[in-house]
Amino acid sequence: MAVFRAQISFQLDTAFPRDAVTITPHYQGDNAQALADALKTNLMAHSLVGAAGLPFKVRVYDAEKPPPSYPLASSANGTGFVPSSHPREIALCLSYYSTWNRPSYRGRLYIPGHLIGSQMALRPTASQITAGLAWANTLGKGLPAQHTWSVWSKKLQRAFTISDVWVDDEWDTVRSRGLRGETRQVATLP
Numbered sequence: 001m002a003v004f005r006a007q008i009s010f011q012l013d014t015a016f017p018r019d020a021v022t023i024t025p026h027y028q029g030d031n032a033q034a035l036a037d038a039l040k041t042n043l044m045a046h047s048l049v050g051a052a053g054l055p056f057k058v059r060v061y062d063a064e065k066p067p068p069s070y071p072l073a074s075s076a077n078g079t080g081f082v083p084s085s086h087p088r089e090i091a092l093c094l095s096y097y098s099t100w101n102r103p104s105y106r107g108r109l110y111i112p113g114h115l116i117g118s119q120m121a122l123r124p125t126a127s128q129i130t131a132g133l134a135w136a137n138t139l140g141k142g143l144p145a146q147h148t149w150s151v152w153s154k155k156l157q158r159a160f161t162i163s164d165v166w167v168d169d170e171w172d173t174v175r176s177r178g179l180r181g182e183t184r185q186v187a188t189l190p
Contacts, residue, residue, distance in 0.1 A: 001028050003152055003159045004072070005063040006039060011055045011081040012088060012114060013179065019081070020057075021088060021177050023109045025139050028159045029147030032060040032073035038147070040075040042138045048115050048131075054082050063152050063159075086113040088177040092124060092132035092167055097151065098160030104153040105160055110174045111135050123169050132167035 044050035055078035097106035140149035
């Protein structure tokens with residue numbers, strides 16, 4: 001059984017590739033294209049993705065192959081981009097583990113705040129945490145037969161099927177998702 005890395009990209013604010021916000025879950029399975037198609041179907045069913053018309057791309061790679069690695073399969077929905085209403089660096093962390101909550105058996109995905117919904121406050125609300133947890137169903141349910149959402153351990157060179165997930169009540173920051181500066185104001189000190 002192969003280990004796949006799915007790269008799911010959501011195009012926000014501009015059509016430039018650098019402005020795509022990406023999450024990268026791992027899977028065990030034997031059919032990369034069936035996995036890409038199932039993830040597309042799940043994303044289309046998600047209220048803040050499919051119903052909102054958010055363009056996205058799903059690319060599936062061999063997680064065990066060293067770079068350069070080319071996609072084994074891909075699937076997409078829409079073109080262009082959607083303006084985001086939240087700073088792109090803000091996210092909720094969907095944490096998960098397989099059997100034991102310890103290194104090599106756990107992982108995390110940073111779900112963009114734009115895909116959580118509602119206004120942001122000092123801490124995420126209960127409904128925002130629930131929306132973050134709902135991503136576990138989007139990523140882990142309705143997969144092709146013999147495919148499972150997994151934790152990939154580079155150290156152990158093994159994949160473990162996920163057993164537990166959680167989202168805490170703190171916003172997370174992913175600096176690499178930020179926009180590039182367009183203007184600058186300068187001042188001199190007297």
